[in-house]
Amino acid sequence: VNSATPIIMVKHVLVICSQKENYFELFKGKKVNGEDILVDQAPWVDMEAVSYNDSFLVHIKPNRNPFPYTSQGQFRTFAPHFVLLRSYALGNHEHDWRLKINAFYHHDVPCINSIDSFVWSVEKVSLYTKLKRVQKKIPSFPLIPQTYYSHPSCGSFPPDFPCVLKVGSSSQGVGKAKIFNTDQWQDMLSVLSMSKEYFTTEPFIDWVSDIRVQKIGGHYRAIERKRMSEQASWKANNANGITENDIDVKDHWKEWIDAAAAELDMVMCGMDLIVDKEGKEYVLEINSSSIGFPARHAPTDTQHIAELVIETMENIFAQTTKSAKTTSTIVAAPVSPSPPIDASSSPSSSSSTQASTMISPSSSSSVVGVDTSPSSPSTPSSAATTTTTTAEVRTCHFRFLTRNNVL
DSSP states (O other): OOTTSOOEEEEEEEEEOOTTSOHHHHTTTOEETTEEEEEEEEOGGGEEEEEOSSOEEEEEOOOSSOOTTSGGGSOEEEOOSEEEEOSOSBSSTTSBOHHHHHHHHHHTOOEESOHHHHHHHHSHHHHHHHHHHHHHHOTTOOBOOOEEESSGGGGGSOOSSSEEEEESSOOTTTTEEEEOSHHHHHHHHHHHTTOOOOEEEEEOOOEEEEEEEEEETTEEEEEEEEEOSTTSOSSTTOOTTEEEEEEOOOHHHHHHHHHHHHHTTOSEEEEEEEEETTOOEEEEEEEOTTOOOOTTTHHHHHHHHHHHHHHHHHHHHHHHHHSSSOOOEEESSOOOOOOOOOTTSOGGGOOSOEEEEEEOTTSSOEEEEEEOOTTOTTSOOTTSOOOOOHHHHHHHHHHHHHHTTOO
């Protein structure tokens, strides 16, 4: 690094999230053990990752609607020190990012929630097994009964009706059907014979209220949704005919969500339960750190997330900060704020500067330089170190492949 260039030690935080939340602003001015936090934010669709034995890299494409004066309008390749997972890794077949989450899992990248918990949450069978273990420890934990079918041929003996059938690791109301009788059951088995997914069934509960109990570190919140008419959808995530209000967090809800969070290694989660006409409660599932917030609570809850991330990072990096071997990123040349580039333009024709991260395998430090020649990604910036390492070659090669649509 040029001795005349200011050197700033930072921790690089990657946030996997949609554009509904702005973590550039949220972490602005925040520090970890006295070091600045450098944030990058991207959805799953814009990101690819590779896990080597001794290093980990992500490559992120420009966002179509970048936040102004952020890195989102540029190609980025870097090694995050910490990852905040705020987006589901699995939805329908068009939104399946499990191959990407596996890269984080392969390298055991520090995350919120833990990478183990996120992998468990993606697969609903694993999630349900974890909740059954909670029920064994706390018999009052009212986990809804569930039946698993590996293939439609296993459905010769139908469940009691009405029931709710769920296909694979469905979430957010997708891949679910309410079955009233044997004819509908047989029709659904015929449809499922064309799918490679397993399916599960649960008894249909004619609920009057749906409750989300939320935990962010030591902060708890409960939100109740009530059906106002018989015409309201049986799916609680459908807003038609539903009212929503904040309610007090009951002691037994707090006990349940704390136990589930401990079993699933979560520090941030949401527990969904429903209440029937007789007042009986049923726990449906636990959602990981990708939980959504009502608009009225988003500013407060995202601030709690920022505090939780900083606290977790300080605990993780406390010992390494004290040791001679640093785990920080060395920013060799700060990038001045500039308007974002047009994401549709070719990288080779862009004149905007782009941050390039090079990782030294002999140290856990990173050198961040300014790449002013996007068309020549293998040429180091004059602001960066001139010593070429194996990891630097990996970074440049990975950047070259992604920019030229090879990856």
